[in-house]
Amino acid sequence: MESTIWTEKYRPQDFSEVKGQEHIVKRVTAFVEQKNMPHLMFAGPAGVGKSSLALVIAKKLFGESWRDNFLELNASDERGIDVVRVKVKDFARTRSIGNVPFKVIFLDECDALTKEAQQALRRTMEIYTKTCRFVLSCNFSSKILDPIQSRCAIFKFKPLAKEHIFDIIGKIAKNENISIDDKAKEALFDVSHGDCRKLENILQSSAAVTDKITEKTIYSIASQALPKEVKEILDETVQGKFLEARKKLLNTMLDNGLSGIDLIKQIQKEIWNIPAPDKKKLDMIKLCGEIEFRLVEGSDEFLQLEALLAGIMLLAK
Ligand SMILES: Nc1ncnc2c1ncn2[C@@H]1O[C@H](COP(=O)(O)OP(=O)(O)OP(=O)(O)O)[C@@H](O)[C@H]1O
Ligand SMILES: [Mg+2]
Known part of the structure; x- marks a missing residue:
């Protein structure tokens, strides 16, 4: 078994x-x-490049x-923006090597900075703008001060x-000599968002446990139930078969080692596919929110999920 991490490889x-x-x-x-660029801001969710x-x-x-x-720093360094500032200063003091007239500083997680720290960052950017270009990375650009954005x-x-997800899976599968079927690829797309x-x-x-990857492998590694199982539980609930649904719920949780929180997210996702009027489905989704809150607060998982099934059943009537 090789020891490299694929996200780096x-x-x-x-x-x-x-x-x-x-x-x-x-x-x-x-x-x-053109060997010329402005400061850049990269905004977006995790793992997109x-x-x-x-x-x-x-x-x-x-x-x-x-x-x-090139200097890479984490803006949310727990030792504070001052550490970031010192590192930037040391790095920016000397001129770039080669024929590009600036150096590049990559600052990750900029939206974790407080307003005050962002002010400090803004001043730092101004001071070193002749010798450095900043690339700021964040999840939401709206959390960054306007003067920095501008x-x-x-x-x-x-x-x-x-x-693209399929392209990437295909490339890795070929290179690593693993077999992965189409349903498993769909599952990977589903769980990775x-x-x-x-x-x-x-x-x-998944590849570490088997060289023939299936849908089941993916969902179990991702701590999720098969969508088919969740759908069956909901179908039975809506049909009024409470005891069957409850039994299946328990089995699904135990077989896959799932927590209530894992499962409720999937249930909520599946509710929109239930054959019921939209108004009822909205009520069911609202109920999921309430139950999820109780789970987060530490209520008994199975008891709360049973209550959810009961609630959905009553709403579906
Ligand atoms: N657009 C992409 N094309 C190909 N591979 C990608 C892409 N985005 C991410 N990856 C893969 O995922 C890994 C992690 O991506 P990266 O570090 O660029 O994410 P990020 O957007 O910086 O996420 P974060 O906000 O969590 O830092 C990369 O090493 C690469 O293997
Ligand atoms: Mg990153």
Whole structure:
């Protein structure tokens, strides 16, 4: 068993390998070709290529000497923005090596910064703007102060679409010599929600337990019930077969080692497919929210999920 982590092994090394963010990659490529770029802000959910693209930028801009000209920092460093500021200062003090007139600083998790820390960041960006370009990464650009936003070209990354997820799975499967059927690929897309890091981690864990990956492998590694099982539980509930539904619920939880929280998310997702008037379905979804809150607060899991089934059954009548 090899010890490399696939999220690193399969990190894009070139613009062409960053999937699904075409218009962003196109504009960034142009910056790199002109060896000139503004500060950038990469906003978007986890595992969609923000850090990867920043690394590709550095490698393409600086070639061999990219390590000397690229600094990666976590803005939410628990030791505070002052540590970040000192590191930026040390790095920005010397000129870039090679024929690009600036260095690049990648600051991850910028939306974890407080307002005050963001003010400090803004001043730092101003001071070093002659010698450095900042690439700021965050989940939501709306959490970043306007004056910082207005200094950056903002790029919004999207979760990866199915075709790209399938491309990536195909590439890894071929390279690692694993067999994965179409249903398992669908399952991977379903559990990863377009988060490529999550996808690669689940795939690697699955490959560690079997070389023939099926839908069942994926859902069990991802701590989820098969959608089919959840659907059956709901079908029986709606048909008024409370005892059968309850038994299936218990089995599903025990067989897959699921917690109530794991399962309630899937139930909520499946409710919209129940044959019931929309108004009733809304009430059921609302009920899921209430039960989930009780679970988070530490109520008995099975008791709460039974109450949920009972509630859904009464609503469906
Ligand atoms: N667009 C993509 N194309 C190909 N592979 C990708 C893409 N996005 C993510 N990956 C894969 O997922 C891994 C993690 O991606 P990355 O570190 O770029 O995510 P991120 O957007 O920076 O997420 P976070 O916000 O959690 O830091 C990469 O090493 C790569 O293997
Ligand atoms: Mg990142």
